[in-house]
Amino acid sequence: MVRCNCGTWILIFLVISPTIFHKSMSELDPRWVAKKRRMSHKVRKMFYHAYDNYMTYAFPHDELKPLAKTFTDSLVELGNLKLEHLPQEYHGSALTLVESLSSLVIMGNNTEFERAVLWLSENLTFDVDARINLFECNIRVLGGLVSAHILATDSTNRLVQRNYKNQLLILAEDLGRRFLPAFDTPTGLPYAWINLKYGVMENETTETSTSGCGSLILEMGALSRLAGDPSFESAALRALRKLWSMRSSLNLLGTTLDVETGEWIEYSSGIGAGVDSFYEYLMKAHILFGRDEFWRMFQPAYLAVQKYFRHGAWYHEADMRTGKATYWQLTSLQAFWPGLQVLVGDITAANSSHREFFSVWERFGVLPERYLLDFQMLHPTEKYYPLRPELAESTFYLYHATKDPWFLEVGETIVDSLNLYTKVESGFASIRDVTTMQWEDHQHSFFLAET
Template sequence: MELPLHSLNHCLEFERAVLWLSENLSFDVDARVNLFEGNIRVLGGLVSAHILATDSMNRLIQGSYKNQLLDLAKDLGQRFLPAFDTPTGLPYAWINLKYGLMKNETTETSTSGCGSLILEMGALSRLTGDPKYESASLRALRKLWSMRSSLNLLGTTLDVETGEWIEHSSGIGAGVDSFYEYLFKAHILFGKEDFWRMFHSAYLAVQKYFRHGPWYHEADMRTGKATYWQLTSLQAFWPGLQVLVGDIEAANSSHREFVHVWKKFGVLPERYLLDHQMVHPTEKYYPLRPELAESTFYLYQATKDPWYIEVGEAIVDSLNLYTKVEGGFASIRDVTTMQTEDHQHSFFLAETCKYLYLLFDDSFLVDRNYIFTTEGHPLPVLSAWHERLPEIYIPSNRTCVKKEKPKRASAMSLQVCPALSLNSRHGEQLVESACHIPDA
């Protein structure tokens, strides 16, 4: 079967990029990098691209491929490991790629920074057969979970040497967001039930202590009392995660509030004060973040409601109207004036554009189950990676069992029902959501 011309061009571009990276990219450089960002952007990108390069269904490489991307990923993963050499197993936030841990390095890190490494490093271990990457990230994740409060809440920042919390206020936004995301996605990708148990407890605590109607404020991890009433743009990922869980109603409710704020300004401000209904005076910017587009994509996949397509079109129109410049797209410095600045984050291409593209054309997702990392890199759900593969993720069981009334499928083109109890057999015990807490 011959590939269409446009597909062939894409394959040539991909193959050219792989060859360029293999010949020009080296991590043997004197550079202090953020472990979390390097993991989700660089390591995750290399691992995902390697999997796509070796996927016979996609045939993105027409010539011979000699695992160059995996070799680069392994080299980078090896350079990350010294960060985990702490009394707690919690990794330092910064590491020098050439010299390892630097003298007098800060011991402060975030919950996301040490709790959102399992997907990329776990995948690297599965691909190389070397368990040390997954083991390091798993030890850190379990240590972090052991530090939760009696309310099953976690703070925002902590000390990796003492294992003590520095910031006790917490929420679903910056500093914590991808911790929740990775617990559930790790369950999907690796099939470990302890990931599910951790996530379920954490999710219920979020719904109990952070949720206020369609909004999520921040609260003290020790008491559950509200600390900050604010919307942050990173919180917009939450409805997408709720779709994977099967909590469609709650996802739709929050998503519509984010859309309302987007329409109010034309883009989503970085921080919006809910109690004053105004933009935060010092965080008025919009750095082309993807989270609203991401949740829009998930909700459309789950419901097929055309309203989400309209939202996607509105987002595209706003980006073209306010942020498009010669040579690319610019971040907005101030959403009240739409003043731009000469900066385009890598996540704009890795996530914002990708999720908008998939919203309108999800053919990439047909006949293959994927989860996306927090940087938007696709990782296939493979039975070989599972200790125990829940039946709801097996491709042959794609359709939710229908009883008295149909239940919505949730999760991209997976068309699976994460809302099913893991103890159910063959979809016999359907529930609306595994984690839904009804409104009071």
């Protein structure tokens, strides 16, 4: 999964909301007021159905298996498709609780937020023999902790009334320091995998993705600002600058590379898996930190995407060296793009691409992981839907930017589809095959944080 988590997104929202979100006459229409109230009630029920069952059957482990009513300690598996080097003694880091902290505040449940913060303060440790994916742990755990700390110390709300002495920030600093050995490479590009207790493992793979080494600046930059320690931001910024220096003459980047040699492994690129959050983080880092350097990277990169990847309302993949199309496919992770385009101010393009993504959602009931545009068919093996949030996020951005009630209708369709196809007795289950709506026994932590 490759996008910034709810925790970091909350930081971005607080910065941008006064500038691009505005009220319109449609918001005053009693019909739309009633619809939004109805949707809010539905989503609140969904969140607590997922959260309460996680707390009942899985906490303090990482994620809920809603069909078996048990748990999985999945932080060590995120991105680990071959399930290599899995530790036997790892027993979870309350991953879903960490990811849910900001959502609890959105729901107005300050009491549960305080209870969760105090539990994590007293029980969470990263001194564990666990090989984790740097990118996934950064966006989920570090982002969740940093944002929860900001919320916990917000002087206007005082969400944690007692016994809070920056424990979440201390945990975040500890985690950040455990990340730093990953950046000790000749290029400054970080390893994709690191052991939280022992650092980079012997014979560790040197292959990583553009997202994996170019999407760390938000969380690590925020941590540096809060902790007064520049080392986290410096490491992430050095990696980002090195990555940008590796772009082609077309201002395109490939998908995978070697952190030791700085050579590209996969030259085909797009806006989907392996690259997507590189674009997202450049724009959001410019918004959050106000540095022109990030905009000077993002602008030519965005224009290159529009020139070489866009085909009508769709975005195919292309060779970074030539701009020639390689793969014609829609992937569910691409659905973040309309939301990013809203931040850029490219509303017409955002609306166009969003409608195409939603048409695929309507066709199948949810958004399949991969759809082959050139054959107008599902990918033969990637037919699943793991409760991803990207289309919901883009719908949210477009509604608030335009106040077009149609996006409210889309939002309600997404909510109703999730309740119809993925809700089970003890949580929400991923979809293994969108043609049969067969369930997968997994409630991803990002479902509560983002979707």
